[in-house]
Amino acid sequence: MxxxxxxxxxxxxxxxxxxxxxxxxxxxxxxxxxxxxxxxxxxxxxxxxxxxxxxxxxxxxxxxxxxxxxxxxxxxxxxxxxxxxxxxxxxxxxxxxxxxxxxxxxxxxxxxxxxxxxxxxxxxxxxxxxxxxxxxxxxxxxxxxxxxxxxxxxxxxxxxxxxxxVPEYGIAHEEAKASINLTDRKVILTFGFLGRNKGIELVIKSLPAVVEQHPDVLYIIAGKTHPNVIAHSGEEYREYLEELVDAKELRNNVKFINNYMPINELTNLLSACDVYITPYANEAQITSGTLSYAIGAGAAVISTPYWHAKDLLAEDRGILIPFRDKKALSNNLNKLFENSALLNFYRKNAKAYGDKITWPxxxxxxxxxxxxxxxxxxxxMADSGIKLIKNLPEFSLQHINRLTNNVGIIQHAKYATPNYFEGYCLDDNSRAVLLELMAYQTFDLDIKDLHFSTYLAYIFYAQNEDGKFKNFMNFQNQFIDKLGSEDAFGRTIWSLGYFFQMSPVISHYELAREMFFKAKPHFESLISNRAIAYTIMGISYYLKNNQNDEQMTEILRGLALQLAHEFEAHQTEDWQWFENIITYDNAFLPLALIHSSNYLNDPYLYKIGVKTFEFLDQLVYKNEFLSLIGNKGWYKKGMEKPNHVGQQPIDASSMTLLYHEMYIQTREDIYYTKMIHSFEWFLGRNDLKISIYDPNSKGCCDGLEEFGINRNQGAESTISFWIAYLTVYNASTTK
Known part of the structure; x- marks a missing residue:
């Protein structure tokens, strides 16, 4: 083996x-x-x-x-x-x-x-x-x-x-004492790394009452200061203990051994001690190797009642005293030193148990x-991989509802609590509309349990007379910008377009249609590639139910060709992309071209969509999981791919949508599998192998950072998770 x-x-x-x-x-x-x-x-x-x-x-x-x-x-x-x-x-x-x-x-x-x-x-x-x-x-x-x-x-x-x-101790108690010239001393010992949580000051404070009756007592404190303590506080704790020894006039009764002791020296010292003390200051210690070693040596042990001590010293294998009780400690030390039969009773019981737990x-x-x-x-044996679709969590809008009030959805959270300081934004209310429409369509939910009318009202309030949109609103319900970003505009068109595919309430559909066409004059003036891609998706949803609208079809074609032009302007043999930098929500660019091919029947546009998909696929899908481009260092043309820092749920969600679209287009199982793996990024199939979905709050954390998870659960992250969830759920039920 x-x-x-x-x-x-x-x-x-x-x-x-x-x-x-x-x-x-x-x-x-x-x-x-x-x-x-x-x-x-x-x-x-x-x-x-x-x-x-x-x-x-x-x-x-x-x-x-x-x-x-x-x-x-x-x-x-x-x-x-x-x-x-x-x-x-x-x-x-x-x-x-x-x-x-x-x-x-x-x-x-x-x-x-x-x-x-x-x-x-x-x-x-x-x-x-x-x-x-x-x-x-x-x-x-x-x-x-x-x-x-x-x-x-x-x-x-x-x-x-x-x-x-514990070691096998090969030297008798008195022989060990003699070997280090302590035959005439009553030896108390504590060993291990020094730090404030060890509570050694309790022993020093208790000693005057013991020395008064037993002046031959010697307390040995053996061990270096813990390296982490050294890094933050230096030798402050040891110096404090030495000053305390001086203040109590105990220089003849306390000895410091300031080194990490070899095992032979340590076992000799443990064999020589009469009483061993672990005076830890709190109970939360599940394992103490030093206490185990003392039991193995057959020492009479006095300890505060931390968890391991309560286990190990049960059945009269030692004495437990209350935390920070110097009087109880000094009284018990005096009892042991005054009564050799009692001291030997505890030593014998400790040794009998210690013999059962020797290293052999x-x-x-x-x-x-x-x-x-x-x-x-x-x-x-347990499967060390991530489980597939059969282990999907149960669908829940619990955290979405937590973030939503009568104005709209709050854009950020502090952990799982809405962060009112950050207010609202158009992007998240538009995404929330899309999510709830998808959920309604998938699970036939009760309309009274949904908030898409609230989100739609926010979008309506945000639209300017010229058809563009404001974006950010503070918690006092005041817009703090007059014109939102093109990306926010595009996401809103994507969501409004979905109403043409699914709207449970006719009045909501009519309002969404009115806002969609009010914004239409600005479709062809968009510059942002992502805004164009989102808008393409919204128009595609519209055309699914209005295929005879030739004007809108040509607008769609123009936007798709605009993306194609960006591709031709930036692509090289080893850089098949629309820009000289890869940033966020990247999958939407090839997704929009591939999805629009359903309505444009243009092999050139489809080919570019597939080329850029394959480039992105090779870049972020490694070893059967997504390693996304993080926001702490975008990927620039001609540079090395940055590390995993700052990976965002929105990217995992859009990759899920992209692989799903490729599966629909080709019916090749490899894309279905990659769609599942992309969704499982949320559940732990990622660089850190840890889930960013919170099953308690039903929210999604905001991303993977260098040393772990950003535990805040904002609207974008949670909506991204549930949109990916619904995509996978629907794909699995129709496969």
């Missing part, structure tokens, strides 16, 4: 790195298993890694995660084990690991070192997504199982509790897990 671990790894000094190293050594006793490491490193890490590290991922480079997945798929691994801690991976809350996990083809085991009771949206999504594709989930305590079930609604069938392993025994548990997974039917 061949296993790859995705983790930090020594010489990196962190708990996850140490844990993985110890685990690999424990499993190495089984010659059937080949173990290798893909190490998460920082950008300029020049450290020398041991031979088992066969590949490295720079933490903040998304492409490294994708290349690592390719490496896994090409090198015959049976299992991948992700040692998961939010902070060790790149992206918001470590989001980049999803891109890796959803791209590998072998079985996945995820070991969760942190499980939060109140996760952020990103943290919640990452844990649930990883759990859904993992064949097994490893946790280290029963409380972790409880949180998975209660907070994340994860079925425990594939969850396995394997405790944190943990290694056997993992070996048995891998053996079981190897024997499972591969068909029973």
């Amino acid at each position: 061949k296993i790859a671990y995705i983790t930090t790894y020594p010489p990196k000094q962190c708990g996850i790195a140490t844990y993985t190293h110890d685990l690999i050594l424990a499993i190495a006793a089984n010659p059937e298993i080949q173990q290798e490491v893909i190490a998460i490193i920082e950008e300029h890490d020049q450290s020398l890694y041991p031979a088992e590290v066969v590949y490295k991922i720079r933490r903040n480079e998304l492409e490294d995660y994708n290349k690592a997945a390719e490496w896994i798929n090409q090198n015959g691994y049976d299992f991948v084990v992700i040692e998961h801690e939010y902070g060790i991976f790149g992206g918001n809350s470590g989001m980049y690991i999803l891109s890796f996990a959803k791209s590998i083809h072998c079985a996945l085991v995820v070991s969760f070192h942190t499980i939060l009771e109140r996760p952020s949206n990103d943290e919640n999504t990452i844990l649930i997504e990883l759990s859904s594709i993992a064949q097994r989930i490893i946790v280290m305590s029963s409380h972790a199982e409880h949180l998975l079930q209660k907070v994340y609604q994860i079925n425990l069938d594939k969850v396995l509790c394997i405790p944190h392993g 025994k943990i290694g056997i548990a993992y070996f048995n897990l891998f053996k079981q997974l190897k024997n499972e039917n591969p068909d029973s």
Whole structure:
């Protein structure tokens, strides 16, 4: 069996790195298993890694995660084990690991070192997504199982509790004391990275009452300041602790060891201590390797009642005290030092449990897990890809309704809450009309549950006497422009044109028709390529039911030829496009030409539509998913394609429409499949492998950014999602 671990790894000094190293050594006793490491490193890490590290991922480079997945798929691994801690991976809350996990083809085991009771949206999504594709989930305590079930609604069938392993201690307590010249001292110990959340000041504040009765007490604080703390605060916390020691006159009773201790020194120190203390300041710690090591050493333990401590110290394996209660700590220390029988009682109980969780025994548990997974039917393993059409979410206008009031649809949101500061715009009200007409046509919805009359009223109010439109209105219902953009004009014609195809209310149809023809004189003066494309779509909808209108057909032809002219002016052998730059909503340009061919019967225009479609297809459809042009760096002719930053839902939606149109034109299944994949961009088939559709709000987030998701759920994004949804839904029911 061949296993790859995705983790930090020594010489990196962190708990996850140490844990993985110890685990690999424990499993190495089984010659059937080949173990290798893909190490998460920082950008300029020049450290020398041991031979088992066969590949490295720079933490903040998304492409490294994708290349690592390719490496896994090409090198015959049976299992991948992700040692998961939010902070060790790149992206918001470590989001980049999803891109890796959803791209590998072998079985996945995820070991969760942190499980939060109140996760952020990103943290919640990452844990649930990883759990859904993992064949097994490893946790280290029963409380972790409880949180998975209660907070994340994860079925425990594939969850396995394997405790944190501990070393085999080969030296007796008194012998260890003698080896470091502490035979005449009562030794208290805390070890691990220093940081404010460790609560070490509680122990120092409790010591005067202990030293008064036991002047031979020595409290050893062993460990470096955590690198993240160093980066933000330097040695402020350690200096604070040293000043506190001086203020309490405890220099003879407190010793700092300011280094990351080798395992042999650490085990010796743990064996030598009489009492071990973890005085953490809050309960939200699901795993503590330092506490596990102390139990393994047979120390009498006093701890605050954080989650792992409550699990590990149950059944008289240690003493729990309230958070920040220095009196309880000093009283219990005095009781233990005054009563050797009580001290030995806790030491004996701790040691008996520690003997059950030594690394060799943990290694056997993992070996048995891998053996079981190897024997499972591969068909029973979770599909690491994105599910297809059968897993569509249920259609809902919940978030659309949330953004809508009696004036129109609010254009932006702060998370899922309407952002009144940004007011309204013509673009979104026009899109909302189109969406609700499509929804009515698809699902035969009750008109009283729809708002297209409100959106239509906004469009009517925005139209100027000359037939053009204003665009932006503030929340005080005042237009803040006298003339909107050509793109807003085009989108409005696209939506008004749809009324000619579908309008459930005759008066709405009549108003839409009146506004359409009032705007008609401006159709042929449009300059913006996208405005032309949107207008072509609106005219095409009109002609579907008015095919004998030769004047409108010629207007359509003129607009299509205008796009064709732009293509001829800018295209080269390796640049088959309408402009020297590719920006947003690109698919609408070839879509308009291809769609208009239904009414123009012009092979030249159709050919250009297909050429530009193929160019765009090759540019954004890679490895069976969309990698769209982002708005943080458009794609300029002669330049390299920019990275994925700033991908927008509007582009995924228009690509869905474009592939759907190609499927209608050709009936080739490849375009149907690409249509599905384009829609699934919203559900996680994207560069970050994470869904931007929010099943709770029924809204869509505003895009993919460099380190994760823009969690705001504006009107454009949500409407784009549901238009793509309805396109796919209708295509699937007629296929």
